[in-house]
Amino acid sequence: MWSEWGPSRARDMQLVDLYPTLGGLLARVEAGIGGVWEGGEDFLGRAARRALSGRGKRLRPGVLLLAAECAGGATETSVALAGVVELVHAASLVHDDVVDGAGSRRGHRSANAMWGNKVSVLLGDYLIARGLELLPKGSRERFIPWLAGVAAAMCRGQVEELRAAGRPLTEPEYVEVARAKTGSLFAFCGGAGAETGGGEAEVVRALAGFGESFGVAFQFADDVLDLVGTAGQSGKPEGRDLAERKFTLPLVLAVEMGGPEVARRLGDVMARDGVGNGDVAEAQAVAESVGAVEAAWGRVRDWLERGRAELEAAPEGEGKRALMALCGEAFPMPVMAGEI
Numbered sequence: 001m002w003s004e005w006g007p008s009r010a011r012d013m014q015l016v017d018l019y020p021t022l023g024g025l026l027a028r029v030e031a032g033i034g035g036v037w038e039g040g041e042d043f044l045g046r047a048a049r050r051a052l053s054g055r056g057k058r059l060r061p062g063v064l065l066l067a068a069e070c071a072g073g074a075t076e077t078s079v080a081l082a083g084v085v086e087l088v089h090a091a092s093l094v095h096d097d098v099v100d101g102a103g104s105r106r107g108h109r110s111a112n113a114m115w116g117n118k119v120s121v122l123l124g125d126y127l128i129a130r131g132l133e134l135l136p137k138g139s140r141e142r143f144i145p146w147l148a149g150v151a152a153a154m155c156r157g158q159v160e161e162l163r164a165a166g167r168p169l170t171e172p173e174y175v176e177v178a179r180a181k182t183g184s185l186f187a188f189c190g191g192a193g194a195e196t197g198g199g200e201a202e203v204v205r206a207l208a209g210f211g212e213s214f215g216v217a218f219q220f221a222d223d224v225l226d227l228v229g230t231a232g233q234s235g236k237p238e239g240r241d242l243a244e245r246k247f248t249l250p251l252v253l254a255v256e257m258g259g260p261e262v263a264r265r266l267g268d269v270m271a272r273d274g275v276g277n278g279d280v281a282e283a284q285a286v287a288e289s290v291g292a293v294e295a296a297w298g299r300v301r302d303w304l305e306r307g308r309a310e311l312e313a314a315p316e317g318e319g320k321r322a323l324m325a326l327c328g329e330a331f332p333m334p335v336m337a338g339e340i
Contacts, residue, residue, distance in 0.1 A: 015066075018066075022066065025078075026061065029082045047111065052086070060082075060185060060189050061083065061086045063190060063323075063326070064078065064082045064190070064192060065079070066193070066319050066322050067194045067197065068193040070320045071193070071195075071204070071319075074196070074197060077135075078196040080139075081193070083131065084131040084134050084135060085189055087128065088128055088147065091127035094112075094124040095120070098112045098121055099162070150188045153181075154181050157181025158181050160176070165245040166267065174248075179212060183212040184212070184215070187208045190207035190209070190211025191207055194206075194207040194314075206312075209310035210310040214303075217331070220296060220300045223248035224293060227239070227250050227283065228288075239279065239283075242269065242283055243275040247266070253287075254266065254292035257290040265286050266286060307327040311324055
Protein backbone atom coordinates (compact mmCIF):
# COMPACT_ATOMS: atom_id res chain seq x y z
CA MET A 1 0.00 0.00 0.00
CA TRP A 2 2.69 2.49 0.99
CA SER A 3 4.73 1.77 -2.10
CA GLU A 4 2.24 3.85 -4.06
CA TRP A 5 3.80 6.96 -2.47
CA GLY A 6 7.38 6.01 -2.09
CA PRO A 7 9.99 3.59 -0.77
CA SER A 8 9.57 1.79 2.49
CA ARG A 9 12.39 3.86 4.00
CA ALA A 10 9.82 6.66 4.39
CA ARG A 11 8.55 4.85 7.48
CA ASP A 12 11.82 5.60 9.27
CA MET A 13 12.23 9.15 7.98
CA GLN A 14 12.49 12.21 10.17
CA LEU A 15 11.58 15.73 9.12
CA VAL A 16 15.25 16.69 9.33
CA ASP A 17 16.03 14.07 6.69
CA LEU A 18 14.03 16.18 4.25
CA TYR A 19 15.58 19.48 5.33
CA PRO A 20 18.65 19.22 7.58
CA THR A 21 18.55 22.89 8.64
CA LEU A 22 15.24 22.14 10.31
CA GLY A 23 17.05 20.36 13.14
CA GLY A 24 18.46 23.56 14.57
CA LEU A 25 15.17 25.41 14.17
CA LEU A 26 13.22 22.66 15.94
CA ALA A 27 15.78 22.68 18.77
CA ARG A 28 14.97 26.35 19.30
CA VAL A 29 11.27 25.49 19.31
CA GLU A 30 11.91 22.84 21.96
CA ALA A 31 13.76 25.38 24.07
CA GLY A 32 10.78 27.71 23.90
CA ILE A 33 8.34 24.94 24.77
CA GLY A 34 10.55 23.93 27.69
CA GLY A 35 9.94 27.34 29.19
CA VAL A 36 6.35 26.32 29.84
CA TRP A 37 7.50 24.12 32.72
CA GLU A 38 11.09 25.23 33.34
CA GLY A 39 11.59 26.23 36.95
CA GLY A 40 8.00 25.37 37.78
CA GLU A 41 7.55 22.25 39.79
CA ASP A 42 3.91 22.94 40.55
CA PHE A 43 1.36 20.36 39.44
CA LEU A 44 0.42 22.09 36.18
CA GLY A 45 4.07 22.50 35.23
CA ARG A 46 4.71 18.79 35.71
CA ALA A 47 1.52 17.86 33.88
CA ALA A 48 2.43 20.16 30.98
CA ARG A 49 5.86 18.57 30.72
CA ARG A 50 4.26 15.15 30.49
CA ALA A 51 1.72 16.30 27.91
CA LEU A 52 4.45 17.77 25.71
CA SER A 53 6.99 14.96 25.94
CA GLY A 54 7.06 12.17 23.39
CA ARG A 55 4.54 13.88 21.11
CA GLY A 56 5.76 12.32 17.89
CA LYS A 57 7.85 14.26 15.42
CA ARG A 58 6.63 17.86 15.92
CA LEU A 59 5.04 17.70 12.49
CA ARG A 60 2.98 20.89 12.73
CA PRO A 61 5.88 23.06 13.89
CA GLY A 62 7.98 21.43 11.18
CA VAL A 63 5.48 22.33 8.46
CA LEU A 64 5.30 25.91 9.74
CA LEU A 65 9.08 26.28 9.74
CA LEU A 66 9.41 24.68 6.30
CA ALA A 67 6.80 27.11 4.97
CA ALA A 68 8.77 30.00 6.46
CA GLU A 69 11.99 28.72 4.92
CA CYS A 70 10.22 28.21 1.60
CA ALA A 71 8.89 31.78 1.61
CA GLY A 72 12.16 33.51 2.45
CA GLY A 73 13.61 32.24 5.70
CA ALA A 74 12.47 31.40 9.22
CA THR A 75 12.56 34.26 11.73
CA GLU A 76 12.31 34.52 15.50
CA THR A 77 8.57 34.95 15.05
CA SER A 78 8.46 31.76 12.96
CA VAL A 79 10.19 29.82 15.74
CA ALA A 80 7.93 31.28 18.44
CA LEU A 81 4.81 30.57 16.41
CA ALA A 82 5.94 26.98 15.81
CA GLY A 83 6.01 26.53 19.59
CA VAL A 84 2.55 28.03 19.91
CA VAL A 85 1.21 25.62 17.31
CA GLU A 86 2.65 22.63 19.15
CA LEU A 87 1.09 23.77 22.42
CA VAL A 88 -2.30 24.29 20.77
CA HIS A 89 -2.04 20.83 19.21
CA ALA A 90 -1.05 19.23 22.53
CA ALA A 91 -4.00 20.95 24.21
CA SER A 92 -6.36 19.64 21.53
CA LEU A 93 -5.13 16.08 22.16
CA VAL A 94 -5.71 16.43 25.92
CA HIS A 95 -9.22 17.73 25.27
CA ASP A 96 -9.91 15.06 22.63
CA ASP A 97 -9.05 12.31 25.09
CA VAL A 98 -11.57 13.76 27.53
CA VAL A 99 -14.27 13.93 24.85
CA ASP A 100 -13.52 10.41 23.63
CA GLY A 101 -13.04 8.89 27.09
CA ALA A 102 -9.67 7.57 25.93
CA GLY A 103 -7.55 5.77 28.48
CA SER A 104 -4.29 5.92 26.56
CA ARG A 105 -2.44 7.79 23.87
CA ARG A 106 0.57 6.35 22.04
CA GLY A 107 1.00 3.59 24.56
CA HIS A 108 0.87 5.79 27.65
CA ARG A 109 -1.94 6.64 30.03
CA SER A 110 -3.85 9.70 28.92
CA ALA A 111 -4.12 12.78 31.14
CA ASN A 112 -7.79 12.09 31.86
CA ALA A 113 -6.98 8.51 32.89
CA MET A 114 -4.38 9.82 35.33
CA TRP A 115 -6.04 12.91 36.75
CA GLY A 116 -9.67 12.88 35.63
CA ASN A 117 -11.63 14.97 33.17
CA LYS A 118 -11.80 18.18 35.19
CA VAL A 119 -8.05 18.51 35.61
CA SER A 120 -7.47 17.49 31.98
CA VAL A 121 -9.77 20.20 30.62
CA LEU A 122 -7.94 22.78 32.72
CA LEU A 123 -4.57 21.38 31.63
CA GLY A 124 -5.55 21.83 27.99
CA ASP A 125 -6.64 25.40 28.69
CA TYR A 126 -3.35 26.03 30.49
CA LEU A 127 -1.32 24.79 27.50
CA ILE A 128 -3.16 27.16 25.17
CA ALA A 129 -2.70 30.11 27.53
CA ARG A 130 1.02 29.43 27.96
CA GLY A 131 1.37 28.97 24.21
CA LEU A 132 0.01 32.43 23.50
CA GLU A 133 2.60 33.84 25.90
CA LEU A 134 5.32 32.62 23.52
CA LEU A 135 4.25 35.07 20.81
CA PRO A 136 6.42 38.17 20.50
CA LYS A 137 4.42 41.25 21.46
CA GLY A 138 4.66 42.84 18.03
CA SER A 139 2.99 39.84 16.38
CA ARG A 140 0.10 39.22 18.76
CA GLU A 141 -2.43 41.48 17.06
CA ARG A 142 -1.87 39.63 13.79
CA PHE A 143 -1.72 36.02 14.91
CA ILE A 144 -3.97 35.70 17.96
CA PRO A 145 -7.19 36.44 15.98
CA TRP A 146 -6.02 34.02 13.27
CA LEU A 147 -5.36 31.31 15.84
CA ALA A 148 -8.73 31.99 17.49
CA GLY A 149 -10.43 31.32 14.16
CA VAL A 150 -8.49 28.07 13.80
CA ALA A 151 -9.47 26.95 17.30
CA ALA A 152 -13.12 27.71 16.53
CA ALA A 153 -12.90 25.67 13.31
CA MET A 154 -11.34 22.74 15.16
CA CYS A 155 -14.18 22.83 17.70
CA ARG A 156 -16.81 22.95 14.95
CA GLY A 157 -15.29 19.96 13.21
CA GLN A 158 -15.20 17.91 16.40
CA VAL A 159 -18.77 18.85 17.34
CA GLU A 160 -20.12 17.93 13.90
CA GLU A 161 -18.38 14.56 14.15
CA LEU A 162 -19.82 13.96 17.62
CA ARG A 163 -23.32 14.93 16.51
CA ALA A 164 -23.07 12.38 13.70
CA ALA A 165 -22.05 9.48 15.99
CA GLY A 166 -23.64 6.25 14.80
CA ARG A 167 -24.80 7.59 11.45
CA PRO A 168 -22.85 8.16 8.23
CA LEU A 169 -22.24 11.63 6.88
CA THR A 170 -22.06 12.15 3.15
CA GLU A 171 -18.57 12.40 1.70
CA PRO A 172 -18.80 16.20 1.20
CA GLU A 173 -19.97 16.58 4.79
CA TYR A 174 -17.11 14.46 6.05
CA VAL A 175 -14.61 16.42 3.97
CA GLU A 176 -15.76 19.58 5.75
CA VAL A 177 -15.26 17.87 9.12
CA ALA A 178 -11.71 16.92 8.13
CA ARG A 179 -10.98 20.42 6.83
CA ALA A 180 -12.13 21.93 10.10
CA LYS A 181 -10.71 19.58 12.72
CA THR A 182 -7.36 18.84 11.06
CA GLY A 183 -6.90 20.89 7.90
CA SER A 184 -7.44 24.24 9.60
CA LEU A 185 -4.39 24.01 11.88
CA PHE A 186 -2.15 22.78 9.06
CA ALA A 187 -3.47 25.63 6.88
CA PHE A 188 -2.42 28.03 9.62
CA CYS A 189 1.02 26.42 9.73
CA GLY A 190 1.47 26.89 6.00
CA GLY A 191 0.05 30.40 5.77
CA ALA A 192 1.45 31.85 8.98
CA GLY A 193 4.80 30.23 8.36
CA ALA A 194 4.98 31.81 4.91
CA GLU A 195 3.97 35.19 6.31
CA THR A 196 6.62 35.15 9.02
CA GLY A 197 9.16 34.15 6.37
CA GLY A 198 8.36 37.29 4.39
CA GLY A 199 6.27 35.71 1.65
CA GLU A 200 4.07 37.80 -0.61
CA ALA A 201 0.28 37.46 -0.31
CA GLU A 202 0.12 34.96 -3.19
CA VAL A 203 2.73 32.75 -1.54
CA VAL A 204 0.95 32.96 1.83
CA ARG A 205 -2.31 31.87 0.19
CA ALA A 206 -0.59 29.04 -1.68
CA LEU A 207 1.12 27.66 1.41
CA ALA A 208 -2.07 27.93 3.45
CA GLY A 209 -3.81 25.95 0.70
CA PHE A 210 -1.01 23.41 0.77
CA GLY A 211 -1.37 23.07 4.53
CA GLU A 212 -5.11 22.47 4.37
CA SER A 213 -4.76 19.87 1.59
CA PHE A 214 -1.96 18.10 3.41
CA GLY A 215 -3.99 18.13 6.64
CA VAL A 216 -7.05 16.61 4.99
CA ALA A 217 -4.92 13.88 3.38
CA PHE A 218 -3.30 13.29 6.74
CA GLN A 219 -6.68 12.90 8.46
CA PHE A 220 -7.97 10.56 5.77
CA ALA A 221 -4.85 8.37 6.01
CA ASP A 222 -5.29 8.21 9.78
CA ASP A 223 -8.91 7.16 9.25
CA VAL A 224 -7.88 4.29 7.02
CA LEU A 225 -5.09 3.17 9.34
CA ASP A 226 -7.49 3.13 12.27
CA LEU A 227 -9.50 0.53 10.37
CA VAL A 228 -6.86 -1.53 8.57
CA GLY A 229 -3.55 -0.63 10.23
CA THR A 230 -1.92 -1.41 13.53
CA ALA A 231 -1.42 0.61 16.70
CA GLY A 232 2.21 1.09 15.67
CA GLN A 233 1.07 2.80 12.48
CA SER A 234 -1.76 4.96 13.75
CA GLY A 235 -0.44 5.69 17.25
CA LYS A 236 -3.71 4.62 18.88
CA PRO A 237 -5.51 1.34 19.60
CA GLU A 238 -6.95 -0.36 16.52
CA GLY A 239 -10.61 0.40 15.92
CA ARG A 240 -10.80 3.34 18.30
CA ASP A 241 -12.86 5.34 15.82
CA LEU A 242 -15.22 2.41 15.40
CA ALA A 243 -15.62 2.05 19.16
CA GLU A 244 -16.56 5.73 19.31
CA ARG A 245 -19.24 5.08 16.65
CA LYS A 246 -17.52 7.33 14.12
CA PHE A 247 -18.19 6.85 10.43
CA THR A 248 -14.78 7.96 9.20
CA LEU A 249 -13.81 8.17 5.53
CA PRO A 250 -13.55 4.46 4.60
CA LEU A 251 -16.90 3.73 6.27
CA VAL A 252 -18.53 6.82 4.74
CA LEU A 253 -17.41 5.57 1.34
CA ALA A 254 -18.49 2.02 2.13
CA VAL A 255 -22.05 3.21 2.79
CA GLU A 256 -22.11 5.32 -0.37
CA MET A 257 -20.73 2.43 -2.44
CA GLY A 258 -22.64 -0.42 -0.76
CA GLY A 259 -25.97 1.22 0.04
CA PRO A 260 -28.48 0.51 2.82
CA GLU A 261 -27.36 -3.06 3.51
CA VAL A 262 -23.79 -1.94 4.22
CA ALA A 263 -25.09 0.93 6.36
CA ARG A 264 -27.15 -1.54 8.38
CA ARG A 265 -24.25 -3.96 8.88
CA LEU A 266 -21.88 -1.23 9.99
CA GLY A 267 -24.53 0.27 12.23
CA ASP A 268 -24.99 -3.12 13.89
CA VAL A 269 -21.24 -3.34 14.59
CA MET A 270 -21.17 0.11 16.15
CA ALA A 271 -24.19 -0.64 18.32
CA ARG A 272 -22.40 -3.47 20.12
CA ASP A 273 -20.98 -2.94 23.59
CA GLY A 274 -17.22 -3.03 23.77
CA VAL A 275 -16.12 -3.15 20.14
CA GLY A 276 -13.35 -5.76 19.88
CA ASN A 277 -10.90 -7.08 17.33
CA GLY A 278 -13.54 -9.28 15.72
CA ASP A 279 -15.81 -6.28 15.20
CA VAL A 280 -12.98 -4.28 13.66
CA ALA A 281 -12.20 -7.18 11.33
CA GLU A 282 -15.87 -7.38 10.34
CA ALA A 283 -16.07 -3.66 9.55
CA GLN A 284 -12.82 -3.89 7.64
CA ALA A 285 -14.13 -6.84 5.61
CA VAL A 286 -17.36 -4.98 4.80
CA ALA A 287 -15.45 -1.88 3.67
CA GLU A 288 -13.00 -3.88 1.59
CA SER A 289 -15.75 -5.95 -0.03
CA VAL A 290 -17.21 -2.86 -1.74
CA GLY A 291 -13.82 -1.31 -2.56
CA ALA A 292 -14.10 1.46 0.03
CA VAL A 293 -10.64 1.02 1.55
CA GLU A 294 -8.92 1.38 -1.80
CA ALA A 295 -11.22 4.29 -2.64
CA ALA A 296 -10.22 5.98 0.61
CA TRP A 297 -6.53 5.65 -0.27
CA GLY A 298 -7.46 7.22 -3.59
CA ARG A 299 -8.90 10.23 -1.76
CA VAL A 300 -5.62 10.52 0.17
CA ARG A 301 -3.74 10.64 -3.12
CA ASP A 302 -6.18 13.23 -4.52
CA TRP A 303 -5.64 15.59 -1.58
CA LEU A 304 -1.87 15.15 -1.74
CA GLU A 305 -2.01 16.10 -5.40
CA ARG A 306 -3.97 19.21 -4.46
CA GLY A 307 -1.24 20.06 -1.98
CA ARG A 308 1.45 19.69 -4.62
CA ALA A 309 -0.56 21.88 -7.00
CA GLU A 310 -0.77 24.62 -4.37
CA LEU A 311 3.00 24.53 -3.94
CA GLU A 312 3.55 25.41 -7.60
CA ALA A 313 3.17 29.09 -6.65
CA ALA A 314 5.88 28.87 -3.97
CA PRO A 315 9.47 29.96 -4.64
CA GLU A 316 11.85 27.24 -5.78
CA GLY A 317 14.33 25.97 -3.23
CA GLU A 318 15.08 23.32 -0.65
CA GLY A 319 12.10 24.31 1.50
CA LYS A 320 9.68 23.81 -1.36
CA ARG A 321 11.28 20.49 -2.26
CA ALA A 322 10.88 19.28 1.33
CA LEU A 323 7.20 20.23 1.35
CA MET A 324 6.73 18.51 -2.02
CA ALA A 325 8.29 15.39 -0.53
CA LEU A 326 5.80 15.49 2.36
CA CYS A 327 3.06 15.31 -0.27
CA GLY A 328 4.91 12.64 -2.23
CA GLU A 329 7.45 9.96 -1.54
CA ALA A 330 7.82 10.87 2.16
CA PHE A 331 4.11 11.03 2.97
CA PRO A 332 3.95 7.75 4.94
CA MET A 333 6.49 9.22 7.39
CA PRO A 334 4.19 11.63 9.23
CA VAL A 335 1.36 9.13 9.36
CA MET A 336 3.60 6.49 10.86
CA ALA A 337 4.52 8.98 13.57
CA GLY A 338 1.03 8.72 15.02
CA GLU A 339 0.81 12.51 15.15
CA ILE A 340 -2.96 13.00 14.97
